[in-house]
Amino acid sequence: MSGTLELIGLTKRFGQNVVVDDLSLEIPQGHFFALLGASGCGKTTTLRMLAGLERPNSGRILLDGDDITEKRPFKRPLNTVFQSYALFPHLTVEENVAFGLKERRQKQIKEKVAEMLELVELKEFGSRKPNQLSGGQQQRIALARALVNRPQVLLLDEPLGALDLKLRHQMQIELKGIQAELDLTFVHVTHDQEEAMTMADQIAVMNEGRIVQLGTPIELYENPETVFVANFLGVSNLLPGRVVGRRDVVVEVDVDGQRIKAPADRNRAQGELAHIGVRPEKLHVALPDFDVPDGHNAIEGVIVSDAFTGVGTQFQIRLKSGQEVSAFVQNRSTGDRQAVGDRIQLHWDIEHTFCLEGREDPAAGDEARHEAGIPAVSGAGA
Ligand SMILES: Nc1ncnc2c1ncn2[C@@H]1O[C@H](COP(=O)(O)OP(=O)(O)O)[C@@H](O)[C@H]1O
Ligand SMILES: [Mg+2]
The missing domain is CATH 2.40.50.140 (Nucleic acid-binding proteins)
Structure with a gap:
């Protein structure tokens, strides 16, 4: 298995505004890694740089030691799940999941799609349109559509943000289960400390474009190093x-x-x-x-x-x-x-x-x- 990410001195400015500030991190293969911070602290920008949708002003991104900083988005073995599921409304569930495979002229599309729908427990819903599904089901389709491409790393940007509390708790457990089953590297962006603590092996707490503390949920909760982390994570x-x-x-x-x-x-x-x-x-x-x-x-x-x-x-x-x-x-x-x-x-x-x-x-x-x-x-x- 591969999928170890290294971020080295990543910096992103928009005009005068330094949004990601000399950020360095190592995200080991197979980890469920959370980037946790308040709105506006630079989480999405960091994820977009990993996906190749935003170009860093300086710094490098390595995947299993290979420099992918300049690689085009579709050349990176990464996939992203966004908060707005970005499903195609006019396509069926099956067609949505198959989309990326067709684009890349893959074989055995039907089998691969069926396998993914099984994984997210939506086998019977293949012929429906997205608007005939609940929010949680749509989110699982978005997940299946990302996973069907067999990425080495899955990037998730507030993927559960649009769901109500009960469904969110349920999906937290399901997401964690899928990640463990596939042994994939997940980079999960969230502003919700409880969500990060429930799911992640490692959490990087971010503030104003920097990592302020990195550790397991227990380490961060029991041994905060700053007032910011002590107040942001729990009471x-x-x-x-x-x-x-x-x-x-x-x-x-x-x-x-x-x-x-x-x-x-x-x-x-x-x-x-x-x-x-x-x-x-x-x-x-x-x-x-x-x-x-x-x-x-x-x-x-x-x-x-x-x-x-x-x-x-x-x-x-x-x-x-x-x-x-x-x-x-x-x-x-x-x-x-x-x-x-x-x-x-x-x-x-x-x-x-x-x-x-x-x-x-x-x-x-x-x-x-x-x-x-x-x-x-x-x-x-x-
Ligand atoms: N394309 C852009 N142009 C200008 N400013 C941006 C752009 N994208 C994000 N920003 C600014 O960068 C900061 C961090 O944004 P973002 O990474 O989306 O934060 P988060 O995901 O943590 O809420 C915000 O102040 C935001 O307004
Ligand atoms: Mg964001």
């Missing part, structure tokens, strides 16, 4: 503080007069100013006199709101500084429940703490998140 509580101690394994940060520890390998603060970060579902809400276990951080607060969601409760807690943090507590306890107005103690495992550069804007990534239509406060299962 983070960020507490401003001052670094007061650096040791081999932990950094210590003063937050409101309390000493909070974070693992040294999760520290990104260069100087004195830091943001301590912790995800809402990592927090425990305990009584003020609770004996906090060793290896945990603790901070006091007052509950200002609680929203019971069935699987758990979403708390807002005001700290001494006046800052509010979110805690999501699973519905597992049998005893009394904490309620609004209660003084409590928040505690959490040091291992669940990250420490970010304090000079970064604590709201970085929030706007991007907002534009992507993801609420600022949410929790597991909410």
